[in-house]
Amino acid sequence: MIFIVGGAGYIGSHVNKLLSNEGYKTLILDNLSKGHEEFVKWGKFIKGDLKDKRLLARIFKEYDINAVMHFAALTDVRESIQDxxxxxxxNVKNTLNLLDAMRENVKKFIFSSTCAVYGNPLEIPITEDHPCNPISPYGRSKLMIENILEDYSRAYDFNYVSLRYFNAAGADPQTEIGEWHEPETHLIPIILDAAIGKRENVQIFGTDYPTPDGTCIRDYIHVMDLANAHYKALRLLEEDKSEIFNLGNGNGFSVKEIIETCKEITGEKIHTIESKKRPGDPPILIGSSKKAKRILRWRPEFADIKDIIETAWEWHQKLNRETI
Ligand code: UFG
Structure with missing residues (x-):
């Protein structure tokens, strides 16, 4: 059984779907602070929090858990600077609870890390050996866990894979699940909200970055491609190896380019306003995923930004038909 912590959230729920389709049994733990019970369509669900050490001890005693995947975290860079x-x-203390509870019983751990561990890149595309100098508490919290994993795995004899996601986007092509944050802070769903008339405009955070059109450039990677990398990482752990991988498409799009592509796909007008820079935003983040391609034999299936946004649009329309 695979224990998916945070499996009711955006990325965790897509991983749960993919693993379940591959025949794995899954157990989901989520406190539903960000996740949605409606997203747990596969596996067994326990509502609970990583603060609850007794619950964790009981889960590891009761269930035959072969590997742990940990998605449960706060992920808003700006919020992390304020609080x-x-x-x-x-992100740190609760993960320690999880690691302490599992280490006697489970020898495989997959961690949701982020490109925010790198901070302002010195070189593009960013490879895994690029120095890690995070510029936000969010990025630092994830890097702290990566460091802890290095020490824990050595001392307590388990293997881990840490996956540094670039910008997760898109949705399950069958639109059973997708991106649903409240409040929404991510660029693509915010633009799609404007496209369906749920918000009046899209703020562009910063227009004088050192990029061709002055807006930030990001590497968008489809959530099902991320899910697939977790499946491949599980297989790598069977070989008793620990590794860190970037997961991105290797190409970047500016905020303005994303807005234009969304206009094209939705056929809607999208009003924009130029706003101040958002603290903690590096100008360009583009990842090299050569290592994941080589070692995990992973290939993004949704390499075209249009395909990514199309799946996001399909889901976004469905979500808003059903919840408004
Ligand atoms: N943006 C806008 N307007 C908005 C929302 C976002 O201009 O209303 C811009 C942001 O400033 C950024 C880009 O769109 O330049 C993408 O923003 P998102 O909030 O969608 O995503 P982030 O780039 O902030 O987040 C990603 C990952 C995080 C990681 C972070 C590192 O999702 O896990 O990059 O900076 F921490």
Missing amino acids: PGSYYKN
């Missing part, structure tokens, strides 16, 4: 305490408690 670092919540980030260190949720």
Whole structure:
């Protein structure tokens, strides 16, 4: 059985779907602070929090868990700057609870890390050996866990794979699940909200970055491609190996380019306003995923940004038909 912590959230739920389709049994733990019970369509669900050490001890005693995947974290860079305490408690302290509870019983761990561990890149595309100098408490909280994993795995004899996601986007092509944050802070769903008339305009955070059109450039990677990398990482752990991988498409799109592509796909007018820079935003983040391609034999299936946005649009329309 695979224990998916945070499996009711955006990325965790897509991983749950993919693993379940591959025949794995899954157990989902989620406190539903960000996740949605409606997204747990596969596997067994326990509502609970990583703060609850007794619950964790009971879960590891009761269930035959072969591997742990950990998605449960706060992920908003700006919020982490305003309230670092919540980030260190949720993302670091709670992860320690999980690692301490599992280490006697489970020898395989997959961690949701982020390109935010790199900070402002010195070189593009970013490879895994690029120095890690995070510029936000969010990025630092994830890097702290990566460091802890290095020490823990050596001392307590388990293997781990840490996956540094670039910008997760898109949705399950069958539109059973997708991106649903409240409040929404991510660029693509915000633009799609404007396309369906749920918000009046899209703020462009910063227009004088050192990029061709002055707006930030990001590497968008489809959530099903991320899910597939977790499946491949599980197989790598069977070989008793620990590794860190970037997961991105290797190409970047500016905020303005994403808005234009969304206009094209939705056929809607999208009003924009130029706003101040958002703190903690590096100008360009593009990842090299050569290592994942080589070692995991992973290939993004949704390499075209249009395909990514199309799946996001399909889901976005469905979500808003059903919840508004
Ligand atoms: N943006 C806007 N307007 C908005 C929302 C976003 O201009 O209303 C811009 C942001 O400033 C950024 C880009 O669109 O330049 C993408 O923003 P998102 O919020 O969608 O995603 P982030 O780039 O902030 O987040 C990603 C990952 C995080 C990681 C972070 C590192 O999702 O896990 O990059 O900076 F921490």
